[in-house]
Amino acid sequence: MTSFPIGLVPRCFALVPAAGVGSRSGADRPKQYVPLAGQAMIAHTLAALAAVPRIDATLVVLSPEDDQFEAAVPGFAGERGWIARDGGATRADSVAAGLRALRARGAQPHDWVLVHDAARCLLRPEWVDALIDACDDDEVGGLLALPVADTLKQAVVGADESPAGTRVAATVDRRGKWAAQTPQMFRLGLLMPALAGPLDGITDEASAVEALGHAPRLVEASIENFKVTYPADFALAERLLRSRS
Ligand SMILES: Nc1ccn([C@@H]2O[C@H](COP(=O)(O)OP(=O)(O)OP(=O)(O)O)[C@@H](O)[C@H]2O)c(=O)n1
Numbered sequence: 264m265t266s267f268p269i270g271l272v273p274r275c276f277a278l279v280p281a282a283g284v285g286s287r288s289g290a291d292r293p294k295q296y297v298p299l300a301g302q303a304m305i306a307h308t309l310a311a312l313a314a315v316p317r318i319d320a321t322l323v324v325l326s327p328e329d330d331q332f333e334a335a336v337p338g339f340a341g342e343r344g345w346i347a348r349d350g351g352a353t354r355a356d357s358v359a360a361g362l363r364a365l366r367a368r369g370a371q372p373h374d375w376v377l378v379h380d381a382a383r384c385l386l387r388p389e390w391v392d393a394l395i396d397a398c399d400d401d402e403v404g405g406l407l408a409l410p411v412a413d414t415l416k417q418a419v420v421g422a423d424e425s426p427a428g429t430r431v432a433a434t435v436d437r438r439g440k441w442a443a444q445t446p447q448m449f450r451l452g453l454l455m456p457a458l459a460g461p462l463d464g465i466t467d468e469a470s471a472v473e474a475l476g477h478a479p480r481l482v483e484a485s486i487e488n489f490k491v492t493y494p495a496d497f498a499l500a501e502r503l504l505r506s507r508s
Pocket residue numbers: 279280281282283284285286287288294295324350351352353354355357358380381382383490491492
C-alpha cells in the first residue's frame with residue numbers, strides 16, 4: 264500500500280480530459296462544444312466543478328489543434344482555471360498529460376486529483392462533495408458509479424464488434440456489478456505511476472489503479488451523470504439541463 268504523509272493537508276484538483284473528437288456522437292464538431300441549453304457542453308461541466316469549494320483549481324486538457332475552447336468557456340483561465348494543450352490520442356494519454364501539467368504547476372504526490380469527463384455535463388456539485396467525503400481519508404481513493412439495474416447480456420462478438428444484428432451469447436450475472444462514472448478521485452502520486460504502465464484494457468483511472476493491486480472505493484451516484492456519447496444523448500442532456508434552470 265502506498266502511504267502518503269500524515270499531517271500534510273492535501274489539496275484537491277479537478278482534471279477534465281477534453282481532447283476527444285466525439286466520433287460516436289454524430290456531431291459536426293467535438294461533442295464537448297455542442298451547444299446544450301444555451302452553452303457549450305463543456306461549460307456546464309466546468310460550472311459544476313467550479314461550484315465545489317473544496318476543489319482548489321480545475322485543469323482542462325485540450326487537443327493541440329483546439330481553437331474552440333476560449334469561445335466556449337470565456338474567462339475560464341485564471342487562478343482556479345488552468346489549461347494544458349497537449350491532449351493525446353487516447354483518453355488515458357490526455358489524462359497523463361494533465362497529471363504532468365498539474366505536477367508542473369506545483370501539485371504534490373499526496374494531493375487528490377478528481378478526473379472528470381468533459382462529456383459528463385450533468386454533474387452536480389453535491390455528487391462531487393459526496394465523493395470527496397467518502398475518499399478523503401481513504402488510502403486509495405474511489406469513483407462515482409451506479410449499480411447495474413438491468414439484466415446484462417454478453418453478445419456474440421463479431422469480427423467488427425458491431426452491435427447491429429448480434430445475438431446473445433450468454434446472460435451475465437449482474438450481482439455486484441457497477442457502471443463506472445466520473446469523477447474518479449486518486450492521489451497524484453498513485454495515478455502518475457498507474458497511468459505510466461501498460462494501458463491495454465485501461466478505460467478509466469480506476470482500472471489503472473486496480474492493475475497496481477488496489478481496490479478503489481465505489482460511491483453511488485445518479486443515472487443522470489451519464490456520458491454524452493451517442494446522437495440521442497444530446498436531446499436527453501438538453502432536457503435535463505433545461506429542467507434544472
Ligand atoms: N484522446 C482523447 C479521447 C477522449 N478524451 C476525453 O475523454 C472523455 C471521455 O471520452 P469519450 O466520451 O470517449 O469522448 P471521445 O473520445 O471524444 O468520443 P468517441 O470515443 O466517441 O470518439 C471526453 O471528455 C473526451 O474529450 C480526451 O481527452 N482525449
